[in-house]
Amino acid sequence: MPDKDFFVSTELNAQRYAQIIQKSHSRSKAMGIDPNQTASPEKYKLSPEQLQLRIKASQPFYDLVTTQMSTLYQILKGSGFCMAVADADGYVLHSLGDKQILEHYKKGNCMPGYLWTEKAVGTCGIGLALKEGIPIQISGKEMFCKRAHNITNSATPVYDNNGKLLGAIALSGHADKVHLHTLGMVILTAKAIRSQIGEIEKAREIAVRNTYMTALMESDQRGIIALNDAGEIMQINRKANALLGLDQGVVPNTLSESERSIPQINIANLTRTRLDWQQVLQSKSGFTEREVTFIRGDSRFPLVCTLDPVTMPDGEHAGGILLVMEHDRMLQLANEIAGSQARFTFESILGSSAPLEEAKKVARTAARGDASVLLCGETGTGKELFAQAIHNASPRSNKPFVVINCGAIPNELLESELFGYVEGAFTGALKGGRPGKFELADGGTLFLDEIGDMPLDMQVKILRALQSGEVNRVGDIQPIKVDLRIIAATNVDLDSAISRGSFREDLFYRISTLAITIPPLRERGHDVLTLAETFLRRIRPSLGKPDLEYSPKASQSLTQAPWQGNIRQLENAVERAVNVCEENFITPEDLGLEYTNKEGSDQDTLAARQVQELSLPAEVTNLNPNSNAMLGEMEHALIKRLIEEHAGNISQIARVMGVSRPTLYRKLKKYHIASC
Structure with a gap:
């Protein structure tokens, strides 16, 4: 995996960087690489068929990278940079850039199908990134071959979530355009690709699980029917279809079918019984080995049924699993039906x-x-x-x-x-x-x-x-x-x-028929303490600290912190505090909020300056500069002043405030201000 600490700007890492380059040059010389070579050796060139095989073997990495490259190229177009992706062995699979740049690199065989590692071209970005397993930026004479001394190259390896090396991506341009931000773009692109690969793997895992579930239902010799809490058949296996005499396709056999909009049949319409299906399905009792009379046309026939209610983790009922079998086929329920839904109210x-x-x-x-x-x-x-x-x-x-x-x-x-x-x-x-x-x-x-x-x-x-x-x-x-x-x-x-x-x-x-603004945590006052107490009660038992509480200073710090990350940041801070606290009371230092007072002071000064610049009346300036009331009065006063200065011209006022006209109209309505 990439060394995340490598690019911290320290003298030690500068030395390590120089050592990496020096060792690479030494290896290049030892392998007999000609520093005067004008192009990558043809002996390391893939045939078109071999290139396609490597591209296919690199899926879905290749598709994701080329898509990301296309997006990045829209930003870099005309900047003189070229992008390339290589597989884990260092073979270039694809390149993208301005036509004249690609033509220039083509002369040196820096193009798809060629190997770009130390054994082919000596010290280079892609080769070092793959060998060292780190993002790296090399320029000018750091390259081994003289033909690349006017080039800068930023490259990084790309890994999947299991740490498997997938390949490398690189961004190259003229040496005088070297900038650390270029390497930053390459690293961020690699991180995005890794995240997307994780999403694909997760989606595939879900698809595989669904396939297993369907296969499990079909492999069982019993009839299995999934009912919702209204008694409608949501899914049924082939055995149950045969027992009930239903036509194939009338109700879904597989999970993929059940996800489609298929007309549903209610179990109550298939039976003749005093049983109230809906009431039973909405209860927790269910029943075991009960004989139920089913109908098929004019005929009636008994089946032994077992109903196992399905209850969601939050206690909500979600129907049940009905096992139908002939009298000589009574077995216990062996599979579990699970799902997901909205949990919060x-x-x-x-x-x-x-x-x-x-x-x-x-x-x-x-x-x-x-x-x-x-x-x-x-x-x-x-x-x-x-x-x-x-x-x-x-x-x-x-x-x-x-x-x-x-x-x-x-x-x-x-x-x-x-x-x-x-x-x-x-x-x-x-x-x-x-x-x-x-x-x-x-x-x-x-x-x-x-x-x-x-x-x-x-x-x-x-x-x-x-x-x-x-x-x-x-x-x-x-x-x-x-x-x-x-x-x-x-x-x-x-x-x-x-x-x-x-x-x-x-x-x-x-x-946006109905638009709802969720307030940031810093504007919710005492809610911060309510949430902090809730998080503390949930976290402290699992760490063996059931009596842990907040100190008065910690509570004060919680209410004063800016909480730029909102509730997620607060929850993270509480969890950190419970982990590191060694006393009975959590301190601001445990929460990581020791900066609060200084930052609050800076905010007070800034707010006070803003109040002075607006020349607000005394009854307004007496308010807390950071309060919601003050902020509202400041905005109110600003809009009224701009209306006077711009003679009610909405477009000009919106441009000065940096908002759109619809937003300005909403603010005029909020403060009951006439625009002219």
Whole structure:
């Protein structure tokens, strides 16, 4: 794995860097590399067929890297830099850059199919990154071959989440353009690729588990039926289909089928019994080895049934598993059906500060209807918590709650994740295809997290799906009807994004029928202590410190900290404190908040300066400079002053304030200010 501490700027690491270069030069000489060579040796060149085999062997690493390179090239285009990706052996698989740059490198055989390691070209970026297992930047005479003395090269190895070396990526340009930021871009790209590979592996693991579950149901000699709490058949194996005499395809046999919108049959319509299926399914009792009369056309026949209720971890009922068998086939239930749903409710949202109560009030109103909701707030404020609470309080609470992080999935995979795909849609597509998030959320709620990071081309497709109520799987022209509610979340100022052209205004209005702003933790006052106490009560027993409490100074520090990371940062700070505290009371130092007073003083000074610059009246300046009231009065006064200075010109005022016109109009309404 890469040495994360290598690039800390210290004299020791500078020496280590020089030693790495020196040792590489020594090895290059020992291997007989000609420093005057004008191009990479042809003996290390792959044939087109060999190159394609190496590309295929490097999937999905190759696809992810080339996509990331294309994105990065849009930023670097015309800058004189060239990007390359090599496999774990050092063979260049792909390169991208301005045409004249690529032509220049082509003369030296720095192109796909050639080996770029010490044994081929001596000291070079890709070779050193792969050998040493670290990100590295070398320039000028640090290169072994003289033809590269006018080049700078930043390269880093790329690993998967298990530590397996996948290859290396590099960024090259003229030596006079060397900058540490170039290496930083390469490292960040490698980290993004590793994260995306993890997502792909996770998705594949889920698909494999679903396949195993279906295979398990089909391998059992008993009839197995999954019922929801209304008694509708959600899934059934072939044995049960045969016992009940149902037509194939009427109800789903596999997990992939059950995720589609298939008309469902209620078990009550297939039986003649005094049993109240819905009541039993919503209880915890179930029953064992009970004879139930089933009907098939005009005929009736008994089967022995066992109903095992399914209860979610939070205690909610989720239907049951019904085993149907003939009298001589009675065995115990041997498989477990599990799933996921929205776990949090409004009671899970801790705190009673005015800003939070206002947000919860609007959210509860939103839950009663079916309009699209946009949750706005900084990272770590609890937007998904609000989304789950709205879903669980809505009429769709017993339907799916499906989450997709629009900013964490590569652009080329996002469409298939959202809309699914059919068999044969692309290389590697699963047999039978796969439903997308829209289909999975049918009847329930689709939570589009980080929607502000969604690419523009996908915004168009999302908008079309929301307007038509239909989706098309990748590779298919047949539309699929979907009925769902959209809850979106973002930490991006979408008004500004619209002004920049990075977010579509029509999509904004489609997803923001109800907009809810989740307040940052620093604006929630005493809620900080409520949350801190909750985290402490949860964490301290597991570490054998059941009596641990906060000292008065720690409590004061908690309320004064800026909490830029919001609730996530607070939870992390509490967990840290419980781990490191050696006394009965947690101190600010345990929390890592020893900087608070100094920072608070700096903020007070800044706020005081801002008050003076606005020349506010005395009754306003007497307020706490950091209070919400003061901030509101400052903004109020600023808007009124700008209206006078710009004769009510909304466009000019918005430009001066750095906000969009819709945002300014909302502020005018908030403060009851007339624009002219």
